[in-house]
Amino acid sequence: MESNDFFLTGLTVFVLAVFVGYYVVWRVTPALHSPLMAVTNAVSSVVIVGALIAAGPAETTSSKVIGMIAVVLAGINIFGGFIVTQRMLSMFKKKPVKQEA
Numbered sequence: 001m002e003s004n005d006f007f008l009t010g011l012t013v014f015v016l017a018v019f020v021g022y023y024v025v026w027r028v029t030p031a032l033h034s035p036l037m038a039v040t041n042a043v044s045s046v047v048i049v050g051a052l053i054a055a056g057p058a059e060t061t062s063s064k065v066i067g068m069i070a071v072v073l074a075g076i077n078i079f080g081g082f083i084v085t086q087r088m089l090s091m092f093k094k095k096p097v098k099q100e101a
Helices: 001-028 031-056 062-090
Strands: none
Touching: 031 062
């Protein structure tokens, strides 16, 4: 019975975090999207550390499988975020001026 309460509490926190995260990100002004992307990359790096700890035990358990899935998804998020951030920052670089002959 106690594990059922823990699951229900965890599910409730997860659902509330999804709603809060959605509304917080949706209301961000366009000027703050690049810093927000950098912060989400930092959060994903913390997630990947926790996932590595969960995937670490030698025996194969459900937490190890979920930890490995979290490592893969957080890795995709981190590298994809860096690519998107690089593309956004390249939009602000000055283009070289062509000299006419």
